[in-house]
Amino acid sequence: MHLIAPSLLSCDFLRIGEEVQFVNQSKADWFHLDVMDGRFVPNLSFGLPVISAVKRYATKPLDVHLMIVEPEKYLSDFRKAGADIISVHIEACPHLHRTVQQIKELGAMAGVAINPHTPVSQLFDVLENIDLVCMMSVNPGFGGQKFIYRTLHKIQELKAEITQRNLQVKIEVDGGVGLQNAEVILKAGADVLVAGNAIFGDKQPAEVIEKLKSIQVDKFEF
Ligand code: DX5
Numbered sequence: 263m264h265l266i267a268p269s270l271l272s273c274d275f276l277r278i279g280e281e282v283q284f285v286n287q288s289k290a291d292w293f294h295l296d297v298m299d300g301r302f303v304p305n306l307s308f309g310l311p312v313i314s315a316v317k318r319y320a321t322k323p324l325d326v327h328l329m330i331v332e333p334e335k336y337l338s339d340f341r342k343a344g345a346d347i348i349s350v351h352i353e354a355c356p357h358l359h360r361t362v363q364q365i366k367e368l369g370a371m372a373g374v375a376i377n378p379h380t381p382v383s384q385l386f387d388v389l390e391n392i393d394l395v396c397m398m399s400v401n402p403g404f405g406g407q408k409f410i411y412r413t414l415h416k417i418q419e420l421k422a423e424i425t426q427r428n429l430q431v432k433i434e435v436d437g438g439v440g441l442q443n444a445e446v447i448l449k450a451g452a453d454v455l456v457a458g459n460a461i462f463g464d465k466q467p468a469e470v471i472e473k474l475k476s477i478q479v480d481k482f483e484f
């Protein structure tokens with residue numbers, strides 16, 4: 263069964279406590295938290311204090327997506343703040359194998375995020391060492407962008423590799439995901455759907471989560 267990870271980037275920050283309670287009570291599985299540094303991506307979002315605050319109220323795992331340069335410097339801080347899953351960008355990690363090992367040593371699930379233009383084959387030599395691939399289906403930095411359809415082929419390619427090697431790595435798809443495209447994304451092989459604008463931008467966010475969660479996919483298409 264696939265997982266749903268609402269991205270708090272699109273929530274109402276003035277009411278963040280209520281937004282956290284809303285996700286707690288919904289059918290969603292994880293909290294997706296987007297950390298931006300204004301260097302790896304051309305935007306700033308939030309950091310450690312916000313994550314610690316969310317952790318105090320969250321009853322579901324915190325999935326922290328680090329869109330920052332030199333993420334290795336802050337891994338232990340994010341873990342202490344309450345991150346259960348930590349994803350670093352392949353494009354920001356010259357020593358990716360070491361960085362993912364550091365995440366595992368901290369007791370978190372290790373994820374690697376990958377930009378739309380980066381070939382998935384670059385992940386193949388660390389697949390044994392990670393728990394999750396965060397496949398970017400928009401250029402990271404902003405919520406509410408349009409899904410890049412070329413990404414579907416990348417999901418399929420990655421799913422085929424994971425299946426063939428009999429690994430348990432989850433594929434998370436992040437950016438422009440909503441009710442209009444969730445089914446094809448799941449059919450391509452996604453295990454986790456991140457959605458920000460599609461959930462928090464809707465007047466009936468609980469129903470959107472429920473609908474995203476209840477999509478049935480019998481078989482993958484690769
Ligand atoms: C983009 C972030 C996403 C973003 C998704 O850089 O990584 O997690 O919040 O937002 P939507 O679903 O609105 O595209």
Ligand code: ZN
Pocket residue numbers: 269294295296327436456
């Ligand atoms: Zn994200």
